[in-house]
Amino acid sequence: MDYEQLKEKINTISDMLIKVEQTLPKRLYLLCESENAYKVSKFLFEDLKARFVTTTGIDSDDCYEIIYHFAYDQLSTFINIKTFIRDRNKPQIESIAPFIPGAEWIEREIHDTFGIEFNNHPNMRRLILADDWPDGKCPLKKDYEFKKLR
Amino acid sequence: MKISLKKPVLAIGPLHPLQEEMEFFQLTVDGEIVTDIDVRIGYNHRGIEKISETLQFDQVPYLISRICGICSASHPLAFVQAVEELAGITPPDRARYVRTIINELERIHSHVLWVGLAGHFIGYDTVFMWAWKYREPILDILEKITGNRNNYGNVKVGGCREDIDDSIIGEMLKELDKIEKKMNMLTKAVLDDPILQARLKGVGILTKQDAIRYAVTGPTARGSGVDIDVRRDDPYAAYGELDWKVITQPEGDVFAKAVVRLLELFESIKIVRQALKKLPGGPIAVEVKQIPAGEATGHTEAPRGETFHYVRSDGGNRPVRHKVRAPSYVNVPSFKASCIGTNISDVTITLAAVDPCYSCTERLAVIGGSKVTYDGKELLRLSRGKTEQLKKQLGFKEGFKFE
Numbered sequence: 001m002d003y004e005q006l007k008e009k010i011n012t013i014s015d016m017l018i019k020v021e022q023t024l025p026k027r028l029y030l031l032c033e034s035e036n037a038y039k040v041s042k043f044l045f046e047d048l049k050a051r052f053v054t055t056t057g058i059d060s061d062d063c064y065e066i067i068y069h070f071a072y073d074q075l076s077t078f079i080n081i082k083t084f085i086r087d088r089n090k091p092q093i094e095s096i097a098p099f100i101p102g103a104e105w106i107e108r109e110i111h112d113t114f115g116i117e118f119n120n121h122p123n124m125r126r127l128i129l130a131d132d133w134p135d136g137k138c139p140l141k142k143d144y145e146f147k148k149l150r
Numbered sequence: 151m152k153i154s155l156k157k158p159v160l161a162i163g164p165l166h167p168l169q170e171e172m173e174f175f176q177l178t179v180d181g182e183i184v185t186d187i188d189v190r191i192g193y194n195h196r197g198i199e200k201i202s203e204t205l206q207f208d209q210v211p212y213l214i215s216r217i218c219g220i221c222s223a224s225h226p227l228a229f230v231q232a233v234e235e236l237a238g239i240t241p242p243d244r245a246r247y248v249r250t251i252i253n254e255l256e257r258i259h260s261h262v263l264w265v266g267l268a269g270h271f272i273g274y275d276t277v278f279m280w281a282w283k284y285r286e287p288i289l290d291i292l293e294k295i296t297g298n299r300n301n302y303g304n305v306k307v308g309g310c311r312e313d314i315d316d317s318i319i320g321e322m323l324k325e326l327d328k329i330e331k332k333m334n335m336l337t338k339a340v341l342d343d344p345i346l347q348a349r350l351k352g353v354g355i356l357t358k359q360d361a362i363r364y365a366v367t368g369p370t371a372r373g374s375g376v377d378i379d380v381r382r383d384d385p386y387a388a389y390g391e392l393d394w395k396v397i398t399q400p401e402g403d404v405f406a407k408a409v410v411r412l413l414e415l416f417e418s419i420k421i422v423r424q425a426l427k428k429l430p431g432g433p434i435a436v437e438v439k440q441i442p443a444g445e446a447t448g449h450t451e452a453p454r455g456e457t458f459h460y461v462r463s464d465g466g467n468r469p470v471r472h473k474v475r476a477p478s479y480v481n482v483p484s485f486k487a488s489c490i491g492t493n494i495s496d497v498t499i500t501l502a503a504v505d506p507c508y509s510c511t512e513r514l515a516v517i518g519g520s521k522v523t524y525d526g527k528e529l530l531r532l533s534r535g536k537t538e539q540l541k542k543q544l545g546f547k548e549g550f551k552f553e
Contacts (some may be wrong), residue, residue: 053458054469073245073383101364102480104483106475128192
């Protein structure tokens, strides 16, 4: 498949996307609402056969961002699904772990570090935080105060 | 995990008895057969992503080379590539070659280390002694180039810190010839051994389908027939200009992973040799003024698989978000697919086959029902006992036993 065909394939799901950005020749960002992230990930993983790499959680000023990184190795391209969770009080998103078991750990980690709920996750327990860590203290949030490191 | 008292749970950890990191495996067993596995991590979490947000772009490579002592070249390289992508910097040719040489030497010493450890676990201490002995000259070469045997600290945004002195290239090439001969001997000794074949073939199989679902990378994926390698799929440094090939094996068992690693050694030696011969002249770094706002991804092929870094900048001198995904993070959960249905005596080597970085100490206990406590020696005894049994079955006679 060449780049044009990839673009055509991505256009078939354009109703689920807000925008497609190409920051560099080999880096694509598909922006979508958080309700559609599950379907877009499923499309990339099952229809395009892209390789799941990882998920990144980011605490932006007014929302949480979740970026699903997929590698499309035959075109040396990273396809990133960027989605926004605007409800900061009760952040939640659909889990992709039911069809990508490789995403199970990273979703547990994002749950630990950002407090984001992943609905329908098969095994939502703590991954990296200790059992006696207080609930609701999420270390990667920007408002988390931690002792000065240096 | 709720531990049911009806089903015996075999706990390995939290300090893994044989390897060198703190991870806790709870195996639910039915007799000798593993029916479920639960992995707990986080005992050694250092919050590197958070610390990275407090450091400047040129300080971060020092921090992240300490994520792993062995992958201390590939982590910084992935980060630096992401930042260079963000700032639109192309490193000079010589820097790309120096990066390639250091990364490949790292792969050689890491794979040799694994071969040694794997040999030790199944009762082949000679393999262990050989492998670790032959690993030393590689570390010496790395020390000559960067000043350190590990934690090289040689890569920076825009190029490299230390150059390779042209006068030692001849010496390094000679050393590589010697290493290649020894690796040949080691590879033949391991791959042609009938007992090792009987011991490792068909053990801990990870199917191609599971490898894709669990998103595993590196030799773990290539040993299951998944043909991926960042060095070829998204060429970085100088890999696109050198002649080498990706090794894959379709079987998915421990033996296939050993084959992939051993044959990759020769490809790596080939890459280093070519890179040393083609090493272009010129500067090793360009000046970097400012990192603009934006986001970028960088990935490299570490010895254990793909290392992935995501960096976001707001135009200041520190990253606002730095995400790191090390290869073992996706390789370890695949135990759920490869360990279930295997015998307890095969678990040690199956867990070791993805080459996770573990810490060796000594606690293994059976909880639930009986109160038997084993230690690391017991794990070794189980694993080696099976090898001994196979030797007997194959009519192998022990000539001399040194206790």
